Amino acid sequence: MSPMVRLRASRDIAHIHRGIMPTPFHSRSSRLNLNQQWSQWNGFASAVYYADPQLEYFATRNTCGVFDTSPMRKYRFAGSDAAAMLDRMVTRDVMAQPVDTVAYNVWCTDTGKVVDDGTLFRLGAEEFMLCCADPGYDWFCLAAVGFDAVAITDISEDLAALALQGPTSCALLKALGFAGIDQCKPFQVMRFPFGSGRLLVSRTGYTGDLGYELWVQPQDAELLWDELFTRGGVYGIQPMGDESLEMARVEAGFLAPDVDFHGSLHTVERGHDHSPLELGLGWILNFRKQHFSGRAALIAQKESGNYRRLLKLDIEGNKPAQHSILYADRKCATEIGYITSALWSPVVKANIAYGLVEAKYFGGQIWAEIYHQKELRWQRKVARCTRVTKPFWAPERAKLTPPPDC
Amino acid sequence: MTTRYDAIVIGAGHNGLTNAAYLAKGGLDVLVVEKNDYIGGAAVSRELHEGWIYSNCSYVCSLLRQSIHRDLDLTRHGLMIVPYAGTTNFSRNGDYIAEYTDQAMRYREVRRHSLRDADAMVRYETDLMRYAKLIRHFLLRTPADPTSFKPRDLAELVFMGKKFAGMGAEQVYEFIRFMTMSAGDFLDEYFENELVKALFSTSSIIGTALGVYSPGTAYVLLHHVMGDVDGAVGAWGLARGGMGAISNAIAGALREHGGEIRTGAPVQQIIVRNGRAVGVALDNGEEIRADIVVSNLDPKRTFTVIMDRNDIPADLRKKAEHFKIRGSSGKVNIALTGAPDFPSLPAGHPLRHGSFQFLDTMERMERAYDDWKHGRWSEDPFIEMTQSSMWDPTLAAPGHYFVSCFIQYCPAAVQGGWTPAKRDAFGKTVIDQICNYSPNFRDLIAHMEVRTPYEIEHEIGLTEGNIFQGELTIDQLMFNRPFPGYSQYRGPVKGMYLCGSGTHPGGGVSSACGANSAREILRDLRRPNVVPEDDVDE
Numbered sequence: 001m002s003p004m005v006r007l008r009a010s011r012d013i014a015h016i017h018r019g020i021m022p023t024p025f026h027s028r029s030s031r032l033n034l035n036q037q038w039s040q041w042n043g044f045a046s047a048v049y050y051a052d053p054q055l056e057y058f059a060t061r062n063t064c065g066v067f068d069t070s071p072m073r074k075y076r077f078a079g080s081d082a083a084a085m086l087d088r089m090v091t092r093d094v095m096a097q098p099v100d101t102v103a104y105n106v107w108c109t110d111t112g113k114v115v116d117d118g119t120l121f122r123l124g125a126e127e128f129m130l131c132c133a134d135p136g137y138d139w140f141c142l143a144a145v146g147f148d149a150v151a152i153t154d155i156s157e158d159l160a161a162l163a164l165q166g167p168t169s170c171a172l173l174k175a176l177g178f179a180g181i182d183q184c185k186p187f188q189v190m191r192f193p194f195g196s197g198r199l200l201v202s203r204t205g206y207t208g209d210l211g212y213e214l215w216v217q218p219q220d221a222e223l224l225w226d227e228l229f230t231r232g233g234v235y236g237i238q239p240m241g242d243e244s245l246e247m248a249r250v251e252a253g254f255l256a257p258d259v260d261f262h263g264s265l266h267t268v269e270r271g272h273d274h275s276p277l278e279l280g281l282g283w284i285l286n287f288r289k290q291h292f293s294g295r296a297a298l299i300a301q302k303e304s305g306n307y308r309r310l311l312k313l314d315i316e317g318n319k320p321a322q323h324s325i326l327y328a329d330r331k332c333a334t335e336i337g338y339i340t341s342a343l344w345s346p347v348v349k350a351n352i353a354y355g356l357v358e359a360k361y362f363g364g365q366i367w368a369e370i371y372h373q374k375e376l377r378w379q380r381k382v383a384r385c386t387r388v389t390k391p392f393w394a395p396e397r398a399k400l401t402p403p404p405d406c
Numbered sequence: 407m408t409t410r411y412d413a414i415v416i417g418a419g420h421n422g423l424t425n426a427a428y429l430a431k432g433g434l435d436v437l438v439v440e441k442n443d444y445i446g447g448a449a450v451s452r453e454l455h456e457g458w459i460y461s462n463c464s465y466v467c468s469l470l471r472q473s474i475h476r477d478l479d480l481t482r483h484g485l486m487i488v489p490y491a492g493t494t495n496f497s498r499n500g501d502y503i504a505e506y507t508d509q510a511m512r513y514r515e516v517r518r519h520s521l522r523d524a525d526a527m528v529r530y531e532t533d534l535m536r537y538a539k540l541i542r543h544f545l546l547r548t549p550a551d552p553t554s555f556k557p558r559d560l561a562e563l564v565f566m567g568k569k570f571a572g573m574g575a576e577q578v579y580e581f582i583r584f585m586t587m588s589a590g591d592f593l594d595e596y597f598e599n600e601l602v603k604a605l606f607s608t609s610s611i612i613g614t615a616l617g618v619y620s621p622g623t624a625y626v627l628l629h630h631v632m633g634d635v636d637g638a639v640g641a642w643g644l645a646r647g648g649m650g651a652i653s654n655a656i657a658g659a660l661r662e663h664g665g666e667i668r669t670g671a672p673v674q675q676i677i678v679r680n681g682r683a684v685g686v687a688l689d690n691g692e693e694i695r696a697d698i699v700v701s702n703l704d705p706k707r708t709f710t711v712i713m714d715r716n717d718i719p720a721d722l723r724k725k726a727e728h729f730k731i732r733g734s735s736g737k738v739n740i741a742l743t744g745a746p747d748f749p750s751l752p753a754g755h756p757l758r759h760g761s762f763q764f765l766d767t768m769e770r771m772e773r774a775y776d777d778w779k780h781g782r783w784s785e786d787p788f789i790e791m792t793q794s795s796m797w798d799p800t801l802a803a804p805g806h807y808f809v810s811c812f813i814q815y816c817p818a819a820v821q822g823g824w825t826p827a828k829r830d831a832f833g834k835t836v837i838d839q840i841c842n843y844s845p846n847f848r849d850l851i852a853h854m855e856v857r858t859p860y861e862i863e864h865e866i867g868l869t870e871g872n873i874f875q876g877e878l879t880i881d882q883l884m885f886n887r888p889f890p891g892y893s894q895y896r897g898p899v900k901g902m903y904l905c906g907s908g909t910h911p912g913g914g915v916s917s918a919c920g921a922n923s924a925r926e927i928l929r930d931l932r933r934p935n936v937v938p939e940d941d942v943d944e
């Protein structure tokens with residue numbers, strides 16, 4: 001039997017016309033993006049820089065910078081099983097997480113490999129929001145197997161978000177009338193009436209400095225941007241793009257997915273994904289929990305001590321060690337790892353990097369083979385690397401409550 | 407009168423030509439004898455209607471080994487492979503689902519139909535890619551004989567074992583499951599949306615006399631993503647000038663190395679004396695002598711038609727008779743005088759250049775297969791319609807189009823046998839299906855060539871019209887292809903070899919079978935190897 005086909009006109013179909021979409025702030029951010037430099041993040045246009053990446057970077061360390069984080073993926077977990085389900089999925093103790101707080105987490109496969117990392121917001125006894133860089137709905141559904149009373153919703157497009165980061169960020173929020181914001185502790189959440197609804201503020205960020213993330217409904221996005229930039233002038237506000245954020249996050253000691261680690265679900269080659277221990281995330285593995293995905297594998301790995309280490313490195317000289325291979329000796333005879341992120345840190349005045357080093361070698365000498373250009377001509381140098389255990393940049397103000405005004 | 411060569415290759419399919427080119431490059435005096443008046447076998451371009459060039463059989467290219475392309479200098483011999491992309495799958499409700507090449511668009515298009523499936527695509531593609539990367543290591547290698555204790559077989563088994571174990575224990579289990587699974591069950595493990603599953607399922611039954619829910623079809627799916635275009639694994643391309651450009655370029659390389667091709671020269675029999683192949687006898691009675699005789703024909707035809715039953719072991723004859731080589735595909739090549747309307751896709755939409763399919767549920771595919779089981783062509787057939795000329799200006803004049811339609815399912819035999827009238831009725835079923843989605847399609851047809859398995863068999867000699875020279879089921883793959891004990895390209899008598907798609911790594915325009923076979927022949931002759939290793943995933 002020939003099939004019954006009902007033809008539809010093209011105009012009645014929701015065609016995908018392009019791969020790159022505007023965020024709710026685009027009408028504003030595109031005006032400030034002088035050279036229209038955009039990258040693509042989860043299908044949204046994200047500014048590479050607005051006018052001057054160097055200046056934008058210094059705003060997070062000197063005044064305040066605004067980064068549009070709307071392309072982040074956001075998921076709502078609600079229901080009486082939500083806490084228990086998440087507790088099984090992520091590595092930290094969700095049951096004990098107080099309402100109105102945020103916890104940085106990772107979630108792993110049963111073999112202890114990182115699927116993704118993100119921040120888990122507990123917004124009520126039975127309500128959570130999980131923010132991460134990559135789409136994860138399929139994995140969350142898989143992770144919820146056996147839990148019936150949890151509804152998982154992708155709310156990525158229902159919330160617009162800005163990160164406001166830097167020493168004057170609290171002062172600016174106070175000036176905007178968000179009373180009590182100075183009492184907001186790190187990783188705490190507060191709510192304020194705003195526009196047609198409310199503004200959710202969390203004292204979180206990706207720069208390691210004093211800072212907040214502001215979450216609004218998309219219809220109030222432009223209002224939020226306008227208020228920040230109208231009032232923010234005197235507080236030195238700057239929009240910031242990917243380039244400056246990238247510098248700030250490495251200084252702060254944060255990881256970037258698909259830069260410092262390769263998510264397990266899209267890893268084809270064995271060993272190209274990572275355990276949280278390898279990434280230096282042992283501090284968020286709560287082995288007191290009876291179970292979480294990957295627990296057994298991670299305990300075994302921890303006991304063996306036999307795993308690679310993502311190290312923070314301070315490298316001699318001033319040539320960033322981008323794409324470098326690491327060796328155990330100056331002659332570059334024994335290859336022991338590679339650099340994942342590298343830059344010259346303008347505030348610390350150091351040549352900093354992360355390097356993933358084989359288990360056998362992380363305690364010994366580390367040398368980076370660096371290639372750099374002088375007027376097109378390529379130069380090679382081998383530079384000694386020193387391990388650093390603390391973040392490169394961690395100002396006191398980031399932890400103080402109330403924080404200073406600048 | 408008899409003439410003499412070092413080697414005779416029977417059949418100028420692309421594998422026969424590849425084999426001959428490497429034998430010639432290895433220093434042998436080689437003759438290719440082809441029954442048709444043109445070369446290429448199932449990789450051929452022909453002008454059946456003035457002004458339109460058809461890729462009569464195969465129509466897209468991904469499996470062709472890049473190292474052979476480079477080694478035989480096929481670009482200089484006129485070959486260019488252009489990446490081709492963008493499959494649109496129309497559904498009966500007037501909508502469609504499309505595979506955009508742009509990552510973000512691809513994601514959003516699937517998300518339009520299912521959020522969960524859009525996110526699950528990463529898992530699916532990663533797992534499939536893992537298997538593809540594994541299999542790719544073995545394409546340009548002779549399968550090990552697992553029962554042999556020869557150092558070479560043992561070394562090959564170790565190589566295989568290493569690649570296999572390199573995936574890690576849990577992936578080894580998954581891979582073994584995968585190899586025996588149906589594509590339907592495999593896709594059900596990742597996706598929830600029928601349209602999404604239908605889109606991904608179609609390559610699992612191409613050329614295969616199985617349904618999407620038949621065990622073994624997951625592998626066929628993999629067979630269609632293990633190729634690449636310039637290292638983009640899973641990508642497909644078009645040969646500029648049609649698929650015949652591939653055969654013609656290989657023939658150019660062959661001639662350059664001193665080889666000869668005789669067309670219009672059907673072989674009646676391989677001549678065997680004292681357990682040795684000594685040459686071939688043509689239909690016209692002419693005999694040509696050579697110490698090496700290579701058959702590009704499928705194994706069944708080779709051992710049941712052009713070899714005398716007294717020249718081969720009875721057991722081999724039995725295996726050949728039972729070789730699974732069921733035909734299930736048809737082909738309709740169409741010359742259009744204008745671009746057809748597809749109301750759901752506006753003119754100028756980038757997807758208008760890609761290929762079209764008309765399948766919204768796997769169940770419809772399964773039903774289409776049911777018809778085949780009953781010896782009928784599918785009433786609601788699956789069609790892959792490739793609009794090659796939108797990418798290739800050499801196939802038709804500007805504003806004219808060559809459209810290639812590949813169809814599942816069409817049986818090798820229908821009740822009462824195939825007749826021209828039944829063939830045309832099959833053609834009409836196909837055009838009717840397209841017209842369901844493109845009302846003006848029929849009005850634009852200037853000419854069409856309808857090919858059932860009957861035409862495919864009678865023209866190219868593919869037994870039952872099976873496009874792969876034998877089905878790609880696990881019992882007929884790797885060291886079991888075509889039969890246990892015969893996977894290393896050597897025939898039952900000295901000096902006789904196989905080089906067609908019926909051997910490892912199987913069907914498709916890959917040149918791998920012909921190249922692997924040439925490597926074995928040169929080895930037996932103790933000549934230096936001139937066949938390249940694969941350069942996959944270095």
Ligand SMILES: Cc1cc2nc3c(=O)[nH]c(=O)nc-3n(C[C@H](O)[C@H](O)[C@H](O)COP(=O)(O)OP(=O)(O)OC[C@H]3O[C@@H](n4cnc5c(N)ncnc54)[C@H](O)[C@@H]3O)c2cc1C
Pocket residue numbers: 416417418419420421422439440441442445446447448449462463464465466467468469671672673674702703712735736737812862865866867868872873874875905906907908912913914915916919
């Ligand atoms: C309709 C169709 C569509 C396909 N689509 C694709 C596709 O899109 N992409 C892809 O990669 N693959 C495709 N394939 C599969 C692919 O084309 C074949 O697997 C491949 O071309 C086979 O090549 P071969 O050299 O091994 O054998 P063949 O091409 O079969 O060559 C055998 C040759 O032997 C000759 N011959 C036969 N009998 C005699 C005799 N007695 N004497 C002398 N000569 C003889 C034949 O004429 C022929 O030239 C398709 C196949 C078909 C039939």
